[in-house]
Amino acid sequence: MIGNPAHCAAITVSDAGIMTGIGLNGSTLFDPQGKVSRAQFLALAMKTAGGDVSGIGQGTVIVFADDGDIPAEYRPYVIAAYNEGMISVPDGNGKDNFDPRGNITVSDALVMLGGILKTEKPVVKPVFAGSDSLKGELADVVSGLYAAGIIDSAENLSSELTRADAAVLLCRALERK
Known part of the structure; x- marks a missing residue:
């Protein structure tokens, strides 16, 4: 490296x-x-934030349609994040899928990280590379991460992390x- x-x-x-x-x-x-999977990034982000998942059992039920696809090592992190409202991924069919083994995109990673870190939307929207193309929740989260100094641009958001x-x-x- x-x-x-x-x-x-x-x-x-x-x-x-x-x-x-x-x-x-x-x-x-x-x-x-x-590449980094969605479940892997969630666990990494929660570890970074100091999330404690020691009391969460493997058998705890969550509502994702693909619950059975969540690897055991990441399951407590997914359960904790879901229960705390940090993640929710509706797929348009009325069912929630997490896609734990899928490679995470930069934009999904930023939304996940912003939720876990509980970044707040800045009062004044900052202007930075790529910020003009952001909309909705993504704009708020990315602006919050930028204001916190965690990111320095909003480019290549559709790329895999x-x-x-x-x-x-x-x-x-x-x-x-």
């Missing part, structure tokens, strides 16, 4: 026990271009705790 802009962020979140490398051929690598992107977001959130 030397030379990668996310190098320091990766070290910071790793040292904090939030995000670690992945095993590959007997080595542990960070894999900065690797990489591990490097996640490390930078989580590192900036940690710095503001």
